[in-house]
Amino acid sequence: MSKILQSKEEEMVGNSESQKNLVEKTSPEYWDAFWETNQIPNEIVINKKHINSYLHTEFDAFFKKHIDKGKEKKLIELGCGNSVWLPYFYKNFNLDVSGLDYSDLGCERSRFILKKYNTPGRIFEGDLFYPPEELKGKFDYVVSFGVIEHFRDTVEVLKAHAKYLNISGKIIVSVPNMCGFTGWYQKVMNRAVYDTHVPIDKNHLEEALLKAGFKNIEVQYILPIAVSAQIDGAHKTSFVSFKKLLTLNLSRLTKIIWAIEIYTSLKFPRSRTFSPALLAYAEKE
Structure with missing residues (x-):
């Protein structure tokens, strides 16, 4: 009997790992190597004229459209490694903030960021698909920035996000627009990094959230245009200096369009073709 139970347990573990391998396009080791090449980001300060x-x-x-201020409200950021969003949410919305990441270095960076920017909060190390009991159903908001596109099954990773929400919880996610110019440029600059992403457009994200x-789903493109690319890091690429210089100069050119919007009444369209990212909001069914 014990052999049968052991065999069944091994089968369940095997199925779990197999299922995980079907959806995951990166790994903790990938992100540890990635964060080693990135500096601690500056604190987010909103200046509408800068x-x-x-x-x-x-x-x-x-965020101001969809998040209520209040100390009783709890927010968790999934994939919080090296992120400065938790101090932003604490200082701008007075939220009780937590973060979760499966990269050891990413968690270390996040704890340092909380301390550096005087933010009380907790950082948990773990896999977002298997939340600790203390995190299940405990949050009013779950957010992630540049996470869900690293999984092949968008619906399943969004279901995993929902596990952290209480009965009236809300989700906010952001993904890079790999279906437009941003994706094409990343592919040209460093195909290895592009291949860690699943291209997601507005229709795809709306449908995945529904499934x-x-x-009460709302998805929108952000900014009229932006030029950026991950050129080195976990995956090395050729002509690094040239590609960085080209990207820097193209980025400066696109900021001219931003400046026109900031200092005039003109607004350019946000589109699948040129916008660099999508933002989505939805409520737990």
């Missing part, structure tokens, strides 16, 4: 704050300004407007059991 061009370097323009992306965060658009995010901020979206994952969410309602």
Whole structure:
């Protein structure tokens, strides 16, 4: 009898690992190597008239539309490694913040960021698909930035996000727009990094949220255009210096468009073709 139970247990573990392998396009080792090449980011400060704050300004407007201020409210960021969003949510919305990441270095960076920017909060190390009991169903908001596109099954990773939400919880996720110019440029600059992403557009994300059991869904593209690419890091590529210089100069050119929007009444369209990212909000069914 014990052999049968042992065999069944091994089968369940095997199926779990097999299922995980079907959806995951990166690994903790990938992110440990990635964070080693990245500096600690500056704190997010919203300045509507500063061009370097323009992306965060658009995010901020979206968040203010969907997040209620209040110390009783709890928020968790999944894939929080090296992220400065937790201090932003604490200081701008007075939320009780937590983060989870499966990269050891990513968690270490996140704890350092909380301390550096005077933010009380907790960072948990673990796999988002298997939340600790103390995190299940405990949060009013679950957020992630650049996480869900690293999994082949968008619906399943969104269902995993829902495990952290209480009965009236809300989800906010952001993904890079790999279906448009941003994706094409990343593919040209470093195909290995591009291949760790699943291209997701507005229709795909709306449908995935619906299938994952969410309602009152809102998805929008962010910014009219932006040029950026991960050129080195966990995956090395050739002509690194040239590619970085080209990217820097193209980025400066696109900021001219941002400046026009900041200092005039003109607004350019946000589109699948040129917008660099999507933001989505939804409520637990």
